[in-house]
Amino acid sequence: MSSLSVAPTGDRRGWLVAPAVVVLLALFIYPFFYGVFISTQPLEGGGLWANYAHFFSTPTQWGTLWVTLKLAVPATVINVGISIPVAFALRRNSRAQRIATTLLVIPITLGTVLVADGMLTFYGPVGWFPQFLHGLHLYTGEVRLTHNFWGVLISLVISGFPFAFLLTLSYISGIDPTLARAAGTLGAGPWNQFRLIYLPLLVPGLSMAAALSFVQAFAVFPSAILLGAPAGPTRVISIAAYEAAFEQYDYGMASAIAIVMGFVQLLIVCAIFAFRRAFYSGPATSGKG
């Protein structure tokens, strides 16, 4: 009977999670609800939803959603799309894999501003890249890859691709290579091995990589200003929020824009995960080996 009087130890140690809960509340939950709250307190009055109504009725405001999507969606597709063949080619642990991984981690460590600065020097109208094209007579027209849509997109690829690649690589190297060998003995050539074995098993990982890449790209801010045309073609939603907060000092409006931004991200991420549910998402190894 004595053993029955001892309570399960797990019950009493629940308080150990308290510090983490406090940090979460202080740093995430409270600011979020505070943001929701002040977004419903418009400066000029007009009811709870006035800031949202204003955002969606002003073309220069809701237009930023469209501008941001036009950058974030292609950036996500490019980053994840390129990471598949590159990670596939480097899926075996090798010297090439280590070198590529090291090279690709560098842009992550540099930060957006330094990358933007480098890009201005390299891709600017008199930068190395246009001079290279002109010098070799590959292209004679004006090369405009900065201070416009392309500048921001290239920057999003440079800073976003390493993330997508590293994620995809970890997923692809988790797929048991014996599966492809088995497919080979059953008559599948390299393309069918990729299409029918690797790709379906990668879908869960790729959706995760796409969701993270998208969220990262949708929140683009410094490069949209430094490499884009922040007054027009690359006036992304975070610029609109920044202007509301720090140029018009309308924190309520800025919060409303930030919440719209978060909501759109949530919507897209949910759509990606709904797509993922249509696929197998169990372990990518076989049997009990």
Add this chain to the structure above:
Amino acid sequence: MNHSFQQLRLDAVGRKFDTTSGSAVAALSGLSLDIKRGEFIALLGPSGCGKSTALNCLAGLTSLTEGSIWLDDTRIDVLPPEQRGFGMVFQNYALFPHMSVRDNVGFGLRMRGVRKDEIAKRVQSALSLVQLEGHENKLPGQLSGGQQQRVAIARAIVIEPPVILMDEPLSNLDAKLRIEMRAEIRRIHRQLERATIYVTHDQDEALSMADRIVVMRTGTVQQIGAPREVYGRPRNLHVARFMGYRNVLEFRLVRHAGEDVTVERQQIQLNGTAIGDLTGAQNVAVAMRPDDFEIAPAGAANAIDATIKTLEFGGRDSLLYVTTDIGDLYVRLPGAFSPGDRIRLHIPTDRVLAYAEAV
């Protein structure tokens, strides 16, 4: 590929791998073997002996560095795996986790462009051959180890390959299922009448299933023969040890006439059988299997007095560790014994094997 082949021929097949230090190590060398249609061949050896390399070379998953492989008059070692059309059962089964049992089994047929209704028919008959009807729509993760194993076999045989390759397919199963599946695989082999090449490190498995056994060690073939032959007359000491000859002792060669030999150790003489040429040998290695001893009938020759040191009870019989004048021996005997018992052992002449090798 050609199903009505008569012979699969391995001609001095070898495979070297580069090591990190830059030198090449032979994982397999000089494997020559003719396999006839309908034959069941076991490649037997400890891990690292080259048996899996040999199988991968056959499947086309590893390229050869020496030799060639022929299916009748077609040289196949130059073809990629998808063009050889051999069925392979992997050690971890390698079932596609995202495909149903039906799609797993039908995969090879789909790759061959077989019509859908034809695929459905052949998948069904393959599943009934491995007695797995009713599980068509399950994913591999929903099956037990034994069922997954059957799916792997069905997937390999449904393409009607000339040769079926199996890489330790039973090693992940529990003991009881392993014994059942041995018989199952034999039955399927007989029914299909194709060649099966079966890799294992388990001599019982090889002995009970194969028509011929290829015993391998460090990349080279040690012996090729029927189970009875490999078991009863291992060609060298290595094969003998691997086939369960646990007692190997050095004896002085006293008399030697043809196969009949007399050997002596510590004033005890045994009559035995020479394996290979003993000419010129002064000392020989004598190998005796624990199972071949019996309690000596009165007045029997080839008898040794022994005292039991320890014993392992094994049900029908016990494994005794005994001390004798010639040294300590392992002996397996039926009956009840206890440590300290004194017994007199006998071993038949043809079960005392003498090799001109160092112990």
